[in-house]
Amino acid sequence: MEHTIAAISTPMGKGGVAMIRISGQDAIDIADRVYKGKNKLSDAKTHTVHYGHIVYKNEVIDEVLATVMRAPKTFTREDVVEVSTHGGVVTAKKVLDAIILSGARLAEPGEFTKRAFLNGRIDLSQAEAVIDVINAGNDLSRKNAITQLGGALSREIQELRSTLVHLAAQMQVIIDYPDEDLAEVDISDIERVCKSVREKTQQLIKSADNGAIIKDGIRATIVGKPNVGKSSLLNALARYDRAIVTDIAGTTRDIIEESINLNGVELILVDTAGIHDTDDAVEKIGVERSKQSLDNSDLVIVMLDGSYMLDDDDISIIKRTRDKKRIILINKNDIGKGKYTSSVIAKANGDPVIEISAKTLDGTDKVREEIRRLYNLGELTKDNSVIITNARHKAALVNADKALLRVLEGIELGMPSDIVSIDINEAISDLGEITGETVSDAIVQDIFHSFCVGK
Ligand SMILES: Nc1nc2c(ncn2[C@@H]2O[C@H](COP(=O)(O)OP(=O)(O)OP(=O)(O)O)[C@@H](O)[C@H]2O)c(=O)[nH]1
Ligand SMILES: [Mg+2]
Numbered sequence: 001m002e003h004t005i006a007a008i009s010t011p012m013g014k015g016g017v018a019m020i021r022i023s024g025q026d027a028i029d030i031a032d033r034v035y036k037g038k039n040k041l042s043d044a045k046t047h048t049v050h051y052g053h054i055v056y057k058n059e060v061i062d063e064v065l066a067t068v069m070r071a072p073k074t075f076t077r078e079d080v081v082e083v084s085t086h087g088g089v090v091t092a093k094k095v096l097d098a099i100i101l102s103g104a105r106l107a108e109p110g111e112f113t114k115r116a117f118l119n120g121r122i123d124l125s126q127a128e129a130v131i132d133v134i135n136a137g138n139d140l141s142r143k144n145a146i147t148q149l150g151g152a153l154s155r156e157i158q159e160l161r162s163t164l165v166h167l168a169a170q171m172q173v174i175i176d177y178p179d180e181d182l183a184e185v186d187i188s189d190i191e192r193v194c195k196s197v198r199e200k201t202q203q204l205i206k207s208a209d210n211g212a213i214i215k216d217g218i219r220a221t222i223v224g225k226p227n228v229g230k231s232s233l234l235n236a237l238a239r240y241d242r243a244i245v246t247d248i249a250g251t252t253r254d255i256i257e258e259s260i261n262l263n264g265v266e267l268i269l270v271d272t273a274g275i276h277d278t279d280d281a282v283e284k285i286g287v288e289r290s291k292q293s294l295d296n297s298d299l300v301i302v303m304l305d306g307s308y309m310l311d312d313d314d315i316s317i318i319k320r321t322r323d324k325k326r327i328i329l330i331n332k333n334d335i336g337k338g339k340y341t342s343s344v345i346a347k348a349n350g351d352p353v354i355e356i357s358a359k360t361l362d363g364t365d366k367v368r369e370e371i372r373r374l375y376n377l378g379e380l381t382k383d384n385s386v387i388i389t390n391a392r393h394k395a396a397l398v399n400a401d402k403a404l405l406r407v408l409e410g411i412e413l414g415m416p417s418d419i420v421s422i423d424i425n426e427a428i429s430d431l432g433e434i435t436g437e438t439v440s441d442a443i444v445q446d447i448f449h450s451f452c453v454g455k
Contacts, residue, residue, distance in 0.1 A: 002024055002025070002078070002115070003024060003104075003105045004022060004023065004024025004025060004026040004027050004030055004103065004104045004105065005022070005023055005024055005104060005105050005106070005107035005108075005111055005112070005115075006020060006021065006022040006023075006030075006096060006099045006100060006104035006105070006106065006107060007020070007021060007096070007106060007107035007111075007112075007453050007454040008020050008092045008093070008096055008453070008454050009021045009082075009112075009454035009455065010087070010092070010454070012089055012092075013087075013089065014087055014088055014089070015087030015088075016086075016087050017084050017085065017086065017087050018084070018085050018086070018087045018088065018091065018092035019082055019083065019084050019085075020082070020083045020085065020092060020095050020096050020099060021080065021081075021082050021083075021107075021112060021454065022080065022081045022082075022083070022099060022104055023074070023075075023076045023078045023079070023080045023107075023112055023115065024076075024078050024079065024104070025078065025079060026079075026103060026104075027078065027079040027080055027081045027104075028041050028042050028044075028068060028070075028079050028081055029042060029103075030081075030099060030102050030103045030104050031066060031068075031081040031083065031099070033102040033103070034054050034055065034056055034061075034095075034098045034099060034102050035050075035052050035053075035054060035055075035064070035066055035083070036052055036053050036054075036055045037050050037051060037052025037053070037066070038050075038051075038052070041066055041068050041081065044068040045068075046068065046069055046070035046073070047067075047068070047069050047070075047073070048067070048068055049065055049066070049067050049068075050065065050066045050067075050068065051063075051064075051065055052064060052066060054083065054085070054095050054098060056094075056097075056098035056101070056102075061085075061091065061094050061095055061098060062085045062086055062091050062094075062095060063086070064083050064084055064085050064095070065083075065084045066081055066082070066083050066084075067080075067081065067082040067083075067084070068081055069081070069082070075112060075113075075116055075121070076112055076115040076116050076119060076121070077115070077116065077119035077120070077121050078115060078119070083095060083099075107453060107454065108448075108449075108453070109448065109449055109450075109451045109452060109453050109455075110131075110447075110448030110449065110450070110451025110452070110455055111448065112454070112455060113127050113130050113131075113448065113451060113455055114127070114444070114448040117436060117444075117448075122149075122151075123151075123154050123435040123436050123437075124434065124435055124436025124439060124444070124447070125148060125153050125154050125157070125390070125393065125434050125435055125436070126148065126149050126150075126151060126154060127436075127447070127448070128148075128390055128392075128447060129145050129146070129148035129149035129153075130149060130451075130455065131450065131451055131455070132144070132145035132148065132149075132215070132389065132390075133145040133146055133149060134452070134455065137217070137266055138214075138217070138261065138264055138265065138266050139264045140214045140263075140264040140265055140380070140381065141214045141215050141389070144211070144214055144215075144387055144389055145389075147386070148386075148389075152386050153386050153388075153393070153434070154435055156200070156204070156386050157431050157434050157435050158435065160197050160200055160201065160400075160431055161428055161431045161432060161435075163193060163197055164193075164197060164424055164427055164428045164431070165428060167190055167193050167194070167424055168421060168424045168425055168428065170186055170189070170190065171190065171417055171420065171421040171424060172421070173186075174186055174187075174417045175417050175418050175421065178417075187411060190407070190411065190420075191408060191411055194404050194407050194408055194424075195408070197404060197427075198401055198404045198405070198408075201397050201400055201401040201404070202401060204386065204388050204397050205388070205394060205397050205398060205401065207385070207386065207387045207388050208387075208388040208389070208393075208394040210376075210380055210387055211387045211388045211389035211390075211394075212389070213265055213298075213375060213380070214265065214380070214387060214389055215389045216266075217259070217265060217266030217267060217268050218262075218265060218266070218267050218268065218298050218299055218371070218375060219268045219270065219296065219297045219298045219299070220267060220268065220269055220270065220297060220298065220299040220300070220301055220371070221270040221272060221290075221293045221294050221296075221297035221299075221300055221301065222234060222269065222270065222271050222272060222301045222303060223272055223275060223290060223294055223300060223301070223302055223303065223317055223321065224274060224275070224302060224303030224304060224305075224314075224317060225274045225275060225276045225305075225311075225313040225314060225317065226249035226250050226251075226273075226274030226276055227247070227248075227249040227250075227251075227274065227305065228274070228303045228304060228305040228331055228332075229303060229305065229331040229332060229358045229359075230252065230271055230272065230274070230303050231243035231244065231245045231251065231252050231256070231271050232245050232331075232358035232359060233271075233301070233303065233329070233331070233356075233358045233364075233367075234256065234258060234269050234271040235358075236358045236361055236364045237258075237260055237269055237364065237367070237368070238258045238260055238269065239260075242256065242258045242271075243256045243258075243271050249274065250273070250274060250278070250280070250283050252271055252272065252273050252274070252286070253273050253282055253283060253285075253286040254273070254286060254289065255270055255271070255272055255289050255290075255293055256270070256271040256272075257269065257270050257271075258271075262368060262371060262372060262377055263372060263377040263378060263380065263381050264377075264380075264381055265375070265377055265380065267371065270293050270297065272286070272289065272290035272293055272294070273286030273287055273289065273290050274287075274290075275287050275290050275291065275313070275317055276313045277313075294320070294321065294324070297324070298325065299324070299325050299326065299327070299371065299374070300321045300324040300325070300326040300327075301326070301327050301329060301367075302317055302318060302321055302326055302327070302328045302329065303329050303331055304328065304329065304330050304331065304344065305330075305331055305332055305336075306330040306331060306332050306333055306335075306336040306337070306339060306340070306341075306355065307332045307335045307336030307339075308336070309339070309340065310340055310343065310344070315347070318344075318347050318348070322349055325374065326351050327351065327352050327354065327367065327370050327371070327374070328344060328348050328351060328352065328353045328354070329353075329354050329355075329356050329363075329367065330344060330353065330354070330355045330356070331356055331357065331358055332357060332358075332359070333355040333356060333357045333362060333363065334357040334359055334360050334362065337355070341353065341355060352370050352374075354366050354367060354370060392433075392434075392443075392447075393434050396430050396431065396433040396434050397430075397431075397434070399426075399427075399430040400426075400427040400430035400431050401427075403423045403424070403426040403427035403430060404423070404424075404427050406423040406426075407420055407423045407424055407427070410423065
């Protein structure tokens with residue numbers, strides 16, 4: 001028998017209310033040991049709310065509302081009582097202590113959700129979506145997480161999986177009755193089905209690029225030599241004076257980050273120290289950090305000062321960023337319009353070159369527009385298809401796809417059916433990892449341990 005567990009499910013801090021959740025076979029009895037109200041909670045109907053007090057050893061701890069929910073229509077599919085107390089660390093902890101001393105065990109991180117999974121209310125990808133909903137940093141990731149929680153990904157994976165299970169059954173017939181003439185026909189059928197499943201797995205794998213953007217945002221580092229206007233651009237895009245701007249070269253020495261919202265996606269702008277050769281010890285560290293940030297970013301915004309001629313520092317930055325996704329900006333077009341735009345375009349390797357003024361804000365809209373275009377952000381918000389945002393899911397899909405490729409290669413090479421069917425079963429098992437049907441206990445353990453206590 002599973003132990004009854006309890007934890008504070010609201011964040012630790014001051015607030016209007018705090019909520020202590022109890023789940024398990026004895027949840028209602030344990031709650032009754034500390035709850036004093038008009039009636040006992042064990043006499044209450046399911047899904048009802050009751051006013052009363054939490055009293056422990058004759059001391060009134062708080063005035064509360066207790067919600068009684070009986071199995072199986074609960075989050076964990078067990079009996080659940082949720083006690084809402086006044087917000088505040090001391091009160092919530094004291095109520096929890098009373099509940100623990102009355103027979104419940106303190107829940108481990110994610111244990112409520114883990115029980116929901118183990119009791120079959122949600123599958124593993126839905127359980128993972130719970131944490132994504134909690135952690136959603138923007139509206140798009142919230143939307144994606146709630147869709148996944150609703151089972152959209154589960155349904156797609158189940159569909160692919162049952163197609164393959166059906167196929168494996170057909171293979172078994174070929175293996176068991178090798179002399180039947182039907183075998184020939186069935187092989188081409190198998191090829192066709194594998195190809196169509198691969199189309200879907202590849203589409204899902206590809207969606208993970210967008211998934212990463214939705215979940216983690218786009219990290220864009222602004223680089224350039226000193227004084228070209230990097231901090232001015234940060235301020236222009238952030239729409240307030242985030243970074244110090246002066247006409248002294250070497251103003252910015254550390255990394256400055258500021259997030260803005262582009263079509264519901266988080267754009268993390270990183271302003272850096274100007275990259276150039278310097279003997280100044282502090283600046284040197286700054287330059288090193290700029291280079292690191294450049295390497296770790298999804299997008300590089302290279303800044304040049306259009307009011308001067310290009311020099312070796314500019315050219316080496318253009319070269320250094322050649323392999324990154326980038327936008328090249330020629331700044332200060334209010335004082336030095338278009339002097340060397342054509343020579344920059346020639347060096348840009350086909351990457352977009354935009355003339356702007358971080359001072360008058362001319363062209364800054366074009367910068368936003370270009371980022372939207374580069375990442376297809378307009379489409380991303382419209383798209384309602386399932387998007388993979390979880391690295392574990394992506395890895396499982398990649399493995400399934402590889403297994404199906406081996407199936408097709410095996411058929412091509414005329415391998416015996418029993419060998420080919422090994423890879424079909426492999427793909428079935430890979431897909432099952434996403435929904436949790438074929439996943440190891442260690443992985444399940446790992447996933448739920450990343451949850452917070454009380455969820
Ligand atoms: N005329 C004009 N001046 C600008 C423009 N953008 C920036 N400046 C000026 O250029 C100088 C340097 O700007 P910053 O934004 O501090 O440049 P930075 O690249 O961050 O410089 P460091 O932090 O030293 O590397 C300041 O005096 C700005 O006012 C622009 O578009 N036009
Ligand atoms: Mg600066």
